[in-house]
Amino acid sequence: MARIASGEMKERLAVYFIMGSQNSERPTADVLKEALDGGVTLFQFREKGPGALKGADKEALARQLQRLCRAYGVPFIVNDDVELALAIDADGVHVGKDDEDARRVREKIGDKILGVSAHNVEEAMAAVEAGADYLGVGPIYPTSSKEDAKEAQGPDVLRRLREAGITIPIVAIGGITAVNAKTVVEAGADGVSVISAIASAPSPKAAAAALAEAVRAARTR
Ligand SMILES: C=C1C=NC(C(F)(F)F)=NC1=N
Numbered sequence: 001m002a003r004i005a006s007g008e009m010k011e012r013l014a015v016y017f018i019m020g021s022q023n024s025e026r027p028t029a030d031v032l033k034e035a036l037d038g039g040v041t042l043f044q045f046r047e048k049g050p051g052a053l054k055g056a057d058k059e060a061l062a063r064q065l066q067r068l069c070r071a072y073g074v075p076f077i078v079n080d081d082v083e084l085a086l087a088i089d090a091d092g093v094h095v096g097k098d099d100e101d102a103r104r105v106r107e108k109i110g111d112k113i114l115g116v117s118a119h120n121v122e123e124a125m126a127a128v129e130a131g132a133d134y135l136g137v138g139p140i141y142p143t144s145s146k147e148d149a150k151e152a153q154g155p156d157v158l159r160r161l162r163e164a165g166i167t168i169p170i171v172a173i174g175g176i177t178a179v180n181a182k183t184v185v186e187a188g189a190d191g192v193s194v195i196s197a198i199a200s201a202p203s204p205k206a207a208a209a210a211l212a213e214a215v216r217a218a219r220t221r
């Protein structure tokens with residue numbers, strides 16, 4: 001299998017759902033199924049924070065969610081845990097500054113999808129150098145989903161990256177909803193990633209569909 005093409009990566013980033021067992025009172029697989037029915041285009045398993053599953057329990061949940069994504073033809077990405085991603089043959093990993101070095105991860109995962117977090121032009125350039133297939137940029141707006149999130153940067157950080165000549169696929173993250181998704185795509189993101197906008201919604205299916213529509217509409221400008 002070769003590295004994912006940039007065009008396909010951009011398409012997959014349209015509505016990137018991220019979730020772990022701690023992001024909903026409901027069974028994780030139930031929420032994910034609704035999100036997949038609503039049209040999310042990429043999924044990241046992010047098992048983190050107080051009460052997060054570990055070891056065999058974490059792997060069992062990962063495999064359950066991976067099977068669900070496979071049934072929908074949606075790639076399955078693992079956050080932080082490169083060893084788990086390799087053990088279950090996930091479609092990719094996402095790493096940030098406090099995880100394993102991106103260059104080292106690229107060596108370990110071969111042609112799997114590699115996502116890297118970036119907060120500014122310098123980090124973005126380094127991530128491209130390391131062989132990232134996409135960048136996660138944010139938090140764009142204040143977020144309730146990440147305890148140690150940095151200061152919200154606003155959509156301008158996306159414009160700054162594009163003006164600096166960063167052409168790699170970019171997904172925006174942090175406090176994104178169907179209301180502000182258009183602004184974020186117009187600022188230069190290829191798609192939006194969300195946790196609570198879908199995981200905490202009364203209807204994750206409706207929330208995913210609304211996000212997909214907002215991104216589609218923003219792209220046709
Ligand atoms: C901290 C993160 C930043 N960005 C992303 C993604 F949206 F996937 F790019 N995922 C993370 N876990």
Ligand SMILES: [Mg+2]
Pocket residue numbers: 079080094095096097098099
């Ligand atoms: Mg991380």
